[in-house]
Every structure is written in structure tokens, then in C-alpha cells.
Amino acid sequence: MGNNKRLFIETYGCQMNVYDSEVVISILEKDGYTPCNGLEDAGLILVNTCSIRENAEQRVWGRLDRFLQEKKKRDVRVGVLGCMAERLKRELLSHPAVDIVAGPDTYRELPAMLRRLDESGEKQAETTLSLKETYADIEPVRTDKNGVTSFISIMRGCNNMCTYCIVPYVRGGERSRDPQSIVREAERLYRDGYKEVNLLGQNVDSYLWKNPDNPTETVNFSQLLELVALVAPDMRVRFSTSHPKDMSNGVLYSMAMYPNICTHIHLPVQSGSDRMLEKMNRKYTVAGYLERIEKIREIVPDAAVTTDIIAGFCSETEDDHQATLELMRKVRFDSAFMFQYSQRPGTKAARHFPDDVPTEIKTRRLNEIIELQSAISLERNTECIGNTYEVLIEGTSKRDDNSLFGRTSGNKVCVFPSLGHKPGEYVNIKVESCTSATLLGHII
Numbered sequence: 222m223g224n225n226k227r228l229f230i231e232t233y234g235c236q237m238n239v240y241d242s243e244v245v246i247s248i249l250e251k252d253g254y255t256p257c258n259g260l261e262d263a264g265l266i267l268v269n270t271c272s273i274r275e276n277a278e279q280r281v282w283g284r285l286d287r288f289l290q291e292k293k294k295r296d297v298r299v300g301v302l303g304c305m306a307e308r309l310k311r312e313l314l315s316h317p318a319v320d321i322v323a324g325p326d327t328y329r330e331l332p333a334m335l336r337r338l339d340e341s342g343e344k345q346a347e348t349t350l351s352l353k354e355t356y357a358d359i360e361p362v363r364t365d366k367n368g369v370t371s372f373i374s375i376m377r378g379c380n381n382m383c384t385y386c387i388v389p390y391v392r393g394g395e396r397s398r399d400p401q402s403i404v405r406e407a408e409r410l411y412r413d414g415y416k417e418v419n420l421l422g423q424n425v426d427s428y429l430w431k432n433p434d435n436p437t438e439t440v441n442f443s444q445l446l447e448l449v450a451l452v453a454p455d456m457r458v459r460f461s462t463s464h465p466k467d468m469s470n471g472v473l474y475s476m477a478m479y480p481n482i483c484t485h486i487h488l489p490v491q492s493g494s495d496r497m498l499e500k501m502n503r504k505y506t507v508a509g510y511l512e513r514i515e516k517i518r519e520i521v522p523d524a525a526v527t528t529d530i531i532a533g534f535c536s537e538t539e540d541d542h543q544a545t546l547e548l549m550r551k552v553r554f555d556s557a558f559m560f561q562y563s564q565r566p567g568t569k570a571a572r573h574f575p576d577d578v579p580t581e582i583k584t585r586r587l588n589e590i591i592e593l594q595s596a597i598s599l600e601r602n603t604e605c606i607g608n609t610y611e612v613l614i615e616g617t618s619k620r621d622d623n624s625l626f627g628r629t630s631g632n633k634v635c636v637f638p639s640l641g642h643k644p645g646e647y648v649n650i651k652v653e654s655c656t657s658a659t660l661l662g663h664i665i
């Protein structure tokens with residue numbers, strides 16, 4: 222059992238899962254584990270999972286079969302963490318590869334679960350959801366590659382109950398983390414050389430911390446943003462995800478006031494049809510969404526706006542779909558994440574609305590959405606040609622060793638020939654050309 226305490230962790234799903242994996246590494250390091258680079262070297266393989274769409278789960282089942290091969294060769298323990306662990310505890314426990322199942326609020330239990338497993342040889346599972354756990358006191362062990370940009374989880378869970386979404390069931394109710402612990406984490410990252418922090422929450426606009434000792438003392442999201450922006454003027458602050466029903470003008474004013482709060486808002490719209498929005502329980506209308514966009518452009522004129530769109534939600538008609546395309550043309554998002562609706566067992570949509578848009582139609586609509594968005598993204602990027610942007614360098618371009626890449630404040634990736642600058646430095650880039658995904662330019 223020489224490598225018993227060598228840990229390999231694989232992460233699927235959102236940035237919040239990446240953050241959670243860093244929390245898990247920190248918890249296990251305190252228990253004597255050390256991370257290793259390949260699963261062949263590991264005494265403990267963990268997989269942090271996502272349940273948002275069916276294909277996210279399919280991928281993990283495939284990985285479990287791969288871990289089983291490893292298990293047949295040698296003594297290795299396998300644990301499943303995250304959203305799928307919460308949703309499919311029993312099914313996962315019946316997979317021959319799996320020894321441990323731990324839901325998103327149970328990571329502090331992992332060392333004890335592993336000990337019980339080693340002592341008894343019996344599979345261990347913990348999936349209790351908490352109303353309090355925010356892992357506020359745990360210093361995550363950073364796994365990012367660049368040492369320049371990092372994430373801070375500011376809240377956990379979700380109370381929105383969008384009818385299609387599994388998140389409230391697998392991540393529990395919303396809770397906000399102590400702002401002082403967030404600021405301390407940002408300060409620590411800055412001391413370690415990081416130049417950008419990304420504040421993460423399912424709905425950051427509903428961040429609200431109440432002092433447990435004095436409930437009249439509260440901190441809301443725009444106040445938190447300012448606290449983090451004040452950590453260092455040369456450390457950028459980003460955040461996601463915003464919710465159209467909750468995004469306040471206060472956040473926009475903070476963004477306008479602090480040059481280091483990046484001018485990018487990720488504001489998922491999901492659909493351009495009021496009937497679909499109502500059925501999704503999004504609690505805003507197309508008109509309400511457009512009013513938010515107008516406010517963004519009034520208060521922060523150069524802000525980039527990105528979105529999420531779902532194609533083929535229950536009972537979506539051709540007219541509903543056209544309304545989504547119409548909204549996309551009106552808003553002209555800088556970029557978008559676009560998905561086909563995937564029914565998730567246990568959600569309100571799965572219980573009450575038939576998943577009645579045939580797969581071919583979902584796929585065709587999604588393709589139309591993707592095609593339109595890539596034309597709009599190209600137009601948006603073309604509008605940047607000739608302009609100069611401050612870019613934070615993140616590393617060497619994947620395609621060309623002599624080029625560097627970084628992002629503008631609006632989160633656009635920018636590639637340019639290296640003049641010997643290092644990751645973590647800011648440079649001004651004049652944009653000369655572009656694709657729908659990247660700006661190309663040179664340092665001035």
C-alpha cells in the first residue's frame with residue numbers, strides 16, 4: 222500500500238466543481254494525501270461529477286468502467302463526488318468500481334469515510350445536504366495551470382427552481398459565504414501572484430450575507446464586489462452567473478466605478494419566448510430581459526454580455542424558437558453557451574411537462590442557434606478591429622510557441638506575438654483581425 226495516499230482527482234462540469242475539487246484536495250492533504258499526475262500512480266481516484274445534462278453523466282459512467290480496469294490490476298480506491306453522487310447514490314454504489322459516494326456538502330467527511338472504508342472494507346456514502354456548509358475556512362489547493370486567474374466560490378446551492386434544472390436538488394438551498402473569508406482568500410491569491418479572481422455562484426445577484434451575531438449587519442453582492450475590488454487595483458475581479466430577475470443596477474455602478482471589475486456580464490436568457498420563460502419559471506419576460514440589457518449598455522457602455530440558451534424545451538414551437546433567434550439578433554450577445562434540452566429526472570419539468578420536441582428538431586434548432594451566434598460573435602469581434610484593449614497575459618498560445626494569449630476586460634481571448642512578456646503582466650493590444658472566437662493583434 223505504498224501509494225495508498227496518492228490522490229488523483231478528475232473534474233467534470235462547471236467551474237464550481239473545479240473549485241470544489243480544490244477544496245477536496247485541501248481537506249485530504251491535511252490528512253496526509255498528496256496529489257499525483259496520473260491515475261496509474263494513485264491509491265485513491267476521485268471523480269467530481271456533473272448532472273446538468275444526461276451526456277455529462279454518461280461520460281462519468283464511462284470513466285467508472287475505466288477505473289474498474291485499474292482496480293482489477295491493483296489496490297486502488299475509487300470515490301464519486303459532486304452532483305451525480307447526490308443524485309445517484311444507490312446506482313453508483315452498485316457499480317463494482319465505486320467505494321465512496323460523497324455529495325457536495327460532505328467533503329469534510331472524506332477522511333473519516335476513507336478510514337472506515339480501509340478498516341471495514343465496506344463501501345461508504347454520505348449525501349446529506351447542508352443549509353450552512355460553505356467551506357469558508359478551507360484554503361483550496363489551486364490546480365489551475367497558469368497561476369494568473371483563479372476562482373472563489375462565494376455562495377453555494379440555488380433557490381431559483383427553474384423547472385428544467387437539477388441544481389437545487391443536487392446542490393441544495395442557497396447560502397452565502399462570510400465576506401471576510403472571501404476577501405482573505407482574494408488577498409492570499411494576490412500574494413501568490415494571481416491577477417484575476419472570478420467570484421462564483423449559481424445566482425451571484427442574490428448573494429446576501431447576514432452577520433449571525435447581528436442580523437441587521439448585511440453585505441449584498443455589489444458591496445462584496447467592491448470589497449474584493451479594493452484588495453488590489455491590479456487584480457481583476459470577474460463574476461458569474463448573473464440572473465436577469467435579480468441583477469441590480471448597483472452591480473453595474475460598481476462595475477463602472479472600479480476599473481478592475483471586468484466589464485463582462487454572463488446573463489443567461491434561456492429562451493426568447495415569454496411562454497417558454499414562464500414554463501421554465503425564470504420569473505422575467507423578454508421585455509424585462511431587454512430592459513436589463515438596456516441598463517447594462519447605459520451604465521457600462523462597453524460591457525460584453527454573454528448568455529446561455531436552451532433549444533427544444535418542453536412544448537417549444539417553431540414560433541417560440543424563432544422568438545429566441547429574434548432576441549439573439551436584438552441583443553447581439555458577444556458569445557453564448559447553447560444546449561439542447563435534456564430532461565433531468567425529479568425536476569418539475571420531468572414530473573409535469575412531456576419532453577415532446579423530437580431529438581431531430583431539437584438538434585436542428587440548436588444548430589440554427591449556434592450558426593446565428595457564431596455570425597454575431599464574428600460581427601462583434603470584427604467591431605473590435607482597430608481598437609486597443611488592456612489584456613492580462615495568461616500564457617503561451619496553444620498553436621504557436623512565439624505567441625501569447627490573454628483576455629480583455631470583456632473576456633475576449635486575444636492572441637499576439639510575444640515580446641518577452643510573462644503571464645500575469647498587463648499589455649495593451651491593438652486588434653488587427655479576428656475569428657468568431659479570438660481577437661488577433663499586437664502589443665503597442
Ligand code: 5AD
Pocket residue numbers: 273274385386387489491529530531560561562563564565
Ligand atoms: N437541459 C439543457 N440545458 C440545461 N441547463 C440547465 N439545465 C439544463 C437541462 N436540463 C443549461 C442552462 C444553464 C446552464 C448552466 O445549463 O442554460 O444556464
Ligand code: SF4
Pocket residue numbers: 233234235236237238270271272273303304387388391392
Ligand atoms: Fe455544476 Fe450544475 Fe454540473 Fe453541478 S450540475 S457540476 S452545479 S453545472
